[in-house]
Amino acid sequence: MGEMELRRDEELLAASGDRPAHFVALYDRTLPGLLGYFARRTLDAQVAADLAAETLAEAYASRGRFRDRGEGSASAWLYTIARRQFGRYLRRLRVEDAARRRLGMERLQLGPEDIERIEALVDFEHIGRQVSAAFGELLADQREALRLRVIEGKSYREIAAGLGCGEDVVHARVSRGLKRLAAQLDG
Amino acid sequence: MDAEDRERKLAETRFAADLRSQFKALGERARQPRRRRRWVVIAVAAGVAVAGLLGTVALAGGFDPDSTQLPEPPLPAKSVYPMNASGLTYGPDKPLVEEPDLVAVLATNGKRGYCLKTDLDESKQPPKTPEEAVASNEAGLRGYTIPVYESDGVTQIGVFQLGGPGTTMFYGTADGSKVTKTADADGNIITTTVAPDGTTNIETKALDGTITTKTLTAAEAARLKKTPSPTPTPSHEPDKPSAWLLERMSSLARDAGDASATAQWELQWRYYLKRIEGENAPESPYQQWTTVWLVIMHGDFAGGVWRYWLLDPDSLNVISQGQSSRPFDTSSHNLQPMPGPITLGEE
Numbered sequence: 435m436g437e438m439e440l441r442r443d444e445e446l447l448a449a450s451g452d453r454p455a456h457f458v459a460l461y462d463r464t465l466p467g468l469l470g471y472f473a474r475r476t477l478d479a480q481v482a483a484d485l486a487a488e489t490l491a492e493a494y495a496s497r498g499r500f501r502d503r504g505e506g507s508a509s510a511w512l513y514t515i516a517r518r519q520f521g522r523y524l525r526r527l528r529v530e531d532a533a534r535r536r537l538g539m540e541r542l543q544l545g546p547e548d549i550e551r552i553e554a555l556v557d558f559e560h561i562g563r564q565v566s567a568a569f570g571e572l573l574a575d576q577r578e579a580l581r582l583r584v585i586e587g588k589s590y591r592e593i594a595a596g597l598g599c600g601e602d603v604v605h606a607r608v609s610r611g612l613k614r615l616a617a618q619l620d621g
Numbered sequence: 622m623d624a625e626d627r628e629r630k631l632a633e634t635r636f637a638a639d640l641r642s643q644f645k646a647l648g649e650r651a652r653q654p655r656r657r658r659r660w661v662v663i664a665v666a667a668g669v670a671v672a673g674l675l676g677t678v679a680l681a682g683g684f685d686p687d688s689t690q691l692p693e694p695p696l697p698a699k700s701v702y703p704m705n706a707s708g709l710t711y712g713p714d715k716p717l718v719e720e721p722d723l724v725a726v727l728a729t730n731g732k733r734g735y736c737l738k739t740d741l742d743e744s745k746q747p748p749k750t751p752e753e754a755v756a757s758n759e760a761g762l763r764g765y766t767i768p769v770y771e772s773d774g775v776t777q778i779g780v781f782q783l784g785g786p787g788t789t790m791f792y793g794t795a796d797g798s799k800v801t802k803t804a805d806a807d808g809n810i811i812t813t814t815v816a817p818d819g820t821t822n823i824e825t826k827a828l829d830g831t832i833t834t835k836t837l838t839a840a841e842a843a844r845l846k847k848t849p850s851p852t853p854t855p856s857h858e859p860d861k862p863s864a865w866l867l868e869r870m871s872s873l874a875r876d877a878g879d880a881s882a883t884a885q886w887e888l889q890w891r892y893y894l895k896r897i898e899g900e901n902a903p904e905s906p907y908q909q910w911t912t913v914w915l916v917i918m919h920g921d922f923a924g925g926v927w928r929y930w931l932l933d934p935d936s937l938n939v940i941s942q943g944q945s946s947r948p949f950d951t952s953s954h955n956l957q958p959m960p961g962p963i964t965l966g967e968e
């Protein structure tokens with residue numbers, strides 16, 4: 435067991451400010467958890483991989499701001515960034531790449547084997563049942579707004595015109611629908 | 622296959638290996654961290670009407686007091702923003718990117734436009750003398766305006782308010798005292814100095830330069846802190862919120878089929894922390910303009926009572942929350958429905 439493996443996550447992260455090589459050790463520990471976190475929420479291996487990479491890139495870029503506040507603080511810090519990334523993804527339905535671009539990192543395209551292994555982190559059958567049940571419990575207008583926005587990918591303006599209501603109304607329906615679905619998936 | 626097996630197999634994927642190589646390469650070419658410097662922090666707020674209502678709690682809660690490292694070099698503005706006929710970049714300030722020459726703002730008259738970065742930067746320049754520092758601080762605390770233009774950077778369409786009541790400045794002194802400066806609605810600068818032994822000095826500087834001071838012992842200050850503030854008696858009937866806002870809220874509630882439906886609105890409210898070097902300045906954060914979301918739940922809004930949550934727009938963490946019976950002048954703010962799912966913290 436090497437020296438780095440003996441270190442706590444907090445120590446690795448704090449030390450990576452001066453010695454960036456320590457970040458790689460932290461990366462090894464945290465990538466699977468992050469991929470699982472995103473895969474279970476997005477149900478899309480490529481999106482999960484992009485979100486995990488962007489989260490780690492943002493963590494790397496701002497690692498100098500981390501302060502060790504005791505056991506668990508590194509994980510809390512990292513998952514705060516992860517939640518923020520996921521929130522952005524939900525709002526914009528695309529994964530940010532600002533941190534990776536800034537660091538000069540490439541976006542990685544998954545191969546079939548990568549996809550299979552990331553998807554193995556997700557119990558799709560169970561989640562599929564959950565989503566289906568949660569979707570069925572939405573109010574009819576929320577369900578329709580979500581279907582048009584998320585599944586068909588229409589703009590808010592198009593949906594508003596089609597439904598004969600204002601864009602802010604569509605925003606509200608999609609927002610409430612997603613919130614309810616997210617709450618179901620978070621269990 | 623158990624979770625441990627799945628994670629091990631994940632670490633063996635090409636994706637994991639390639640991403641690992643990228644981080645490893647970053648580490649190998651990373652520069653040494655920059656020398657830490659010591660700053661005095663001045664918080665200069667925009668969105669004065671809101672700042673006045675939310676006060677120091679929102680400002681104090683919005684930054685990490687342990688953050689001392691300067692950010693990495695951002696992307697060039699020209700690679701991200703559109704350019705006008707004069708070659709000036711323009712658009713909303715974005716994280717990880719240099720500020721454009723013309724920064725998108727909301728003017729006090731409600732119009733969307735752009736401030737010259739140089740106008741905004743003027744307030745970010747470190748003063749050269751102690752007198753300049755005092756004058757700059759007081760100007761920021763009392764508030765001032767800069768022009769807002771069309772994207773051409775020439776046609777003025779309004780003004781942007783910087784600072785003003787509710788803006789707060791924090792710093793420490795060589796003897797360990799903690800100092801808070803703020804301005805009230807009348808333009809008085811109120812400086813509260815808490816010494817290490819708890820003795821508290823409150824200085825009030827009026828617009829005409831008149832200074833009054835009051836000193837409290839540690840015990841008196843503690844008593845004052847424990848005594849709840851009396852509920853303010855409004856000197857006038859609370860103003861009704863803007864008709865259009867009530868109409869939109871009612872419409873939203875009706876559409877949801879629930880008369881008690883909650884309406885969520887966001888207001889982009891920005892402030893930044895200005896840095897000044899000082900020998901005895903405490904370690905404090907440097908932060909670029911920061912956007913926060915103000916979420917207003919209408920509740921008994923029509924009766925003049927409303928509640929707010931101030932959120933970090935990225936993490937959606939609640940920075941501050943509270944309620945007020947003071948009228949909220951929405952006329953100069955562009956309130957929009959929240960675009961995404963928001964989970965507010967427990968009260």
